[in-house]
Amino acid sequence: MFNVxxxxxxxxxxxxxxxxxxxxxxxxxxxxxxxxxxxxxxxGIENGxxxxxxxxxTNEIFVRTRITTKGYKGLNxxxxxxxxxxxxxMVSNNYDEFLEYRTANYSIWGGQVAxxxxxxxxxxxxxxxxxxxxxxxxxxxxxxxNFSDVNENRKVAxxxxxxxxxxxxxxxxxxxxxxxxxxxxxVVGVYFDPGGEREESQVFLPLTSARVAFNxxxxxxxxxxxxxxxxxxxxxxxVSKNITEAIEKDLKEKLIIAPDDTAAIRVNNTLExxxxxxxxxxxxxxxxxxxxxxxxxxGVVGVGNIMIIIVKERTKEIGIRKAxxxxxxxxxxxxxxxxxxxxxxxxxxxxxxxLAVLEIAGPYxxxxxxxxxxxxxxxxxxxxxxxxxxxxxxxxxxxxxxxxIKPIVALRDE
Amino acid sequence: xxxxxxLHKSYHMGSNSLHVLKGINFNVKEGELVSIMGSSGSxxxxxxxxxxxxxxxxxxxxxxxxxxxxxxxxxxxxxxxxEFLGFIFQSFNLINYKTAVDNVALPMFYxxxxxxxxxxxxxxxLEKVGLADWSHHLPSELSGGQKQRVAIxxxxxxxxxxxxxxxxxxxxxxxxxxxxxxxxxxxxxxGKTILVVTHxxxxxxxxxxIVNLKDGVIIDDSPxxxxxxxxxx
Numbered sequence: 001m002f003n004v005x006x007x008x009x010x011x012x013x014x015x016x017x018x019x020x021x022x023x024x025x026x027x028x029x030x031x032x033x034x035x036x037x038x039x040x041x042x043x044g045i046e047n048g049x050x051x052x053x054x055x056x057x058t059n060e061i062f063v064r065t066r067i068t069t070k071g072y073k074g075l076n077x078x079x080x081x082x083x084x085x086x087x088x089x090m091v092s093n094n095y096d097e098f099l100e101y102r103t104a105n106y107s108i109w110g111g112q113v114a115x116x117x118x119x120x121x122x123x124x125x126x127x128x129x130x131x132x133x134x135x136x137x138x139x140x141x142x143x144x145x146n147f148s149d150v151n152e153n154r155k156v157a158x159x160x161x162x163x164x165x166x167x168x169x170x171x172x173x174x175x176x177x178x179x180x181x182x183x184x185x186x187v188v189g190v191y192f193d194p195g196g197e198r199e200e201s202q203v204f205l206p207l208t209s210a211r212v213a214f215n216x217x218x219x220x221x222x223x224x225x226x227x228x229x230x231x232x233x234x235x236x237x238x239v240s241k242n243i244t245e246a247i248e249k250d251l252k253e254k255l256i257i258a259p260d261d262t263a264a265i266r267v268n269n270t271l272e273x274x275x276x277x278x279x280x281x282x283x284x285x286x287x288x289x290x291x292x293x294x295x296x297x298x299g300v301v302g303v304g305n306i307m308i309i310i311v312k313e314r315t316k317e318i319g320i321r322k323a324x325x326x327x328x329x330x331x332x333x334x335x336x337x338x339x340x341x342x343x344x345x346x347x348x349x350x351x352x353x354x355l356a357v358l359e360i361a362g363p364y365x366x367x368x369x370x371x372x373x374x375x376x377x378x379x380x381x382x383x384x385x386x387x388x389x390x391x392x393x394x395x396x397x398x399x400x401x402x403x404x405i406k407p408i409v410a411l412r413d414e
Numbered sequence: 415x416x417x418x419x420x421l422h423k424s425y426h427m428g429s430n431s432l433h434v435l436k437g438i439n440f441n442v443k444e445g446e447l448v449s450i451m452g453s454s455g456s457x458x459x460x461x462x463x464x465x466x467x468x469x470x471x472x473x474x475x476x477x478x479x480x481x482x483x484x485x486x487x488x489x490x491x492x493x494x495x496x497e498f499l500g501f502i503f504q505s506f507n508l509i510n511y512k513t514a515v516d517n518v519a520l521p522m523f524y525x526x527x528x529x530x531x532x533x534x535x536x537x538x539x540l541e542k543v544g545l546a547d548w549s550h551h552l553p554s555e556l557s558g559g560q561k562q563r564v565a566i567x568x569x570x571x572x573x574x575x576x577x578x579x580x581x582x583x584x585x586x587x588x589x590x591x592x593x594x595x596x597x598x599x600x601x602x603x604x605g606k607t608i609l610v611v612t613h614x615x616x617x618x619x620x621x622x623x624i625v626n627l628k629d630g631v632i633i634d635d636s637p638x639x640x641x642x643x644x645x646x647x
Contacts, residue, residue, distance in 0.1 A: 008529060016511035320507045323468065325496020325524040325572065327489045403488075408468045411507055 010338050020313075024306045024339075025346030028387065031299030032347050035292045035383055036354025036375050042288035044365065044373030046281050051194055051371055057134050057226045058274040059100070059236065061244050063091070063251070064222035065265050072258035081255055081264050083220040090254065091223070091247055098243050101130035104223040106207055106216045108180075113159075113203055115167040115178045122163055124180055124203045126210025134224045135193065137204075142174045142189030149188075149206040156209070157185040160200035164190045178203075183213050227271065237275050244269040292383075299387055304394025307339055311398040318402050319410020328403035335399040336392055343391040347384040355380070415576060415607050416442040416465065421474035423460055434460045435471070436630035442576075442609065447602040447640075449610045449618040452627035459580065461627065462611045466499055466578050467491045479575050496524050500569030504581035506561040508553040514540060514564045515549040521572035539567040543597060559590035566597060570606075577601070577608040583617055589647070595620045596643035616641075 014021045065081035088104040111124030132144040149156050164173050177184040193199035227240045248267040257264045318331055362373045421438040424431050434457045452458040463469035476483045508517045518536035540549050543563040553561055569577055583591035602608050618624050619641045626634035
């Protein structure tokens with residue numbers, strides 16, 4: 001295998017048979033190229049969808065209210081349902097053992113936020129400390145809202161990274177004062193969110209301070225909970241689903257809403273959605289692998305096919321070589337070594353081309369559902385080797401048969 | 415150099431059995447230039463194939479340079495072919511994607527000689543057959559006579575004990591045939607043992623001994639007055 005003379009002979013043969021070499025190489029390279037692109041996009045979709053989900057906790061139960069659409073117990077439709085602190089307390093108490101984090105929010109949309117001469121409109125929310133985990137907010141600097149802030153109505157704010165960049169540029173915002181509708185708040189933290197810019201364009205205040213400043217009384221705009229995750233994902237989904245239904249039932253009873261009024265109160269649970277999406281991702285992955293494996297099989301068959309043609313075409317040459325003293329093993333070796341070299345080289349070429357395309361085109365893919373399309377290099381290398389081995393295997397039979405050809409048969413004049 | 419005793423060979427085609435060689439006895443001494451003649455179907459090519467270890471006899475003994483040739487597996491046959499024999503074919507059988515010099519160097523590759531030495535020797539033999547200037551041409555760029563000379567150079571390159579030529583002039587015109595025979599005679603003059611299969615009288619008379627085959631047996635084996643090909647060129 002590492003005989004220099006042999007390699008010289010093989011390179012010479014390949015050089016002298018450019019078209020054949022090129023065609024074999026092309027079929028292998030394109031197979032691997034397609035596989036790499038497919039796997040890249042499969043992982044891109046997985047990354048994209050996963051990060052869409054990571055903007056908030058995946059095990060969240062979200063409660064918000066609107067206007068009733070149905071009359072119930074003598075009450076007219078069109079009534080605005082307002083959540084209060086007592087509703088939050090009720091849900092928290094009733095399902096305490098199943099809940100992990102809980103927060104009640106009071107939000108002000110399009111809050112004008114200013115620092116010195118910079119201003120911007122952001123979503124401003126009064127929240128409880130647990131909101132950090134429900135929002136999946138990573139604290140970059142400082143800290144999140146804590147219970148002392150809430151209890152003492154402190155005028156503090158935690159701002160998203162986007163807000164920090166917009167208003168403070170490169171300045172460190174910690175302990176600086178921002179004004180929201182003219183009221184100054186001290187920045188105590190900056191957070192990052194895997195959900196990206198949109199999620200990082202928010203300002204969090206303590207729930208109590210926000211309500212005091214904006215006349216909220218004991219009103220709540222919405223509330224969020226996360227359910228405790230059990231080891232078994234399906235079990236967690238079932239628990240989450242049951243609690244969601246139970247919360248909806250409790251609140252409808254308490255707030256006097258018709259049981260079949262779906263608009264007045266919405267209790268969503270993301271875990272069930274997550275499960276659907278994860279199984280969708282699994283399906284997409286399976287489909288891509290199926291196509292990928294199909295491509296590889298086609299590639300192997302292609303290589304085998306070309307090998308048969310090569311051997312057929314070279315029957316006479318093989319006869320000549322045998323008459324000149326080539327032993328059968330050297331004939332098999334020659335054909336296989338040549339085939340392995342071509343498949344390996346072009347396989348790697350296809351691999352590198354595919355990786356390059358993903359690397360270059362990847363960042364330009366502007367879709368929230370496809371992110372960082374990339375391929376695990378180990379997987380890709382493995383597929384190349386599988387292709388090479390399978391190709392060699394497919395080539396062995398014709399090579400073996402070629403070595404068995406009697407020189408007199410091969411040299412017989414047609 | 416070659417001792418053959420009671421050589422038999424038959425081919426089986428379905429239920430028919432064709433007895434091609436029916437007890438051949440013949441010896442060739444070192445330095446001889448022998449032609450094997452016979453009409454088609456006389457068994458001359460079969461005999462040559464057996465001599466060339468491209469085919470094996472059913473019965474009888476074949477000793478080449480003191481080595482009994484029998485029960486050969488592919489590997490040993492390949493080794494013996496490489497070591498003992500040089501082939502010259504009617505249709506030249508050059509590898510068409512290799513240049514003249516690479517074609518000539520090929521048997522030496524299977525001998526395990528390194529590339530530098532191979533090329534050097536190949537050039538030497540090409541020079542010997544008068545094609546030094548054509549060493550980097552492909553077979554397709556050479557005339558029939560030139561191709562056969564390249565083939566002869568290749569046969570010589572492995573420095574064999576015996577040269578086996580199967581209708582070496584069969585695909586050539588008369589003038590070129592004589593040129594090739596002149597070359598073969600020259601090589602024989604240097605002491606190389608050569609066997610030529612031919613059905614052309616004039617070519618046969620350029621050898622030193624004619625063996626006549628008919629229906630699988632030797633009907634005549636006699637030395638002849640050698641006609642030098644040079645006179646006709």
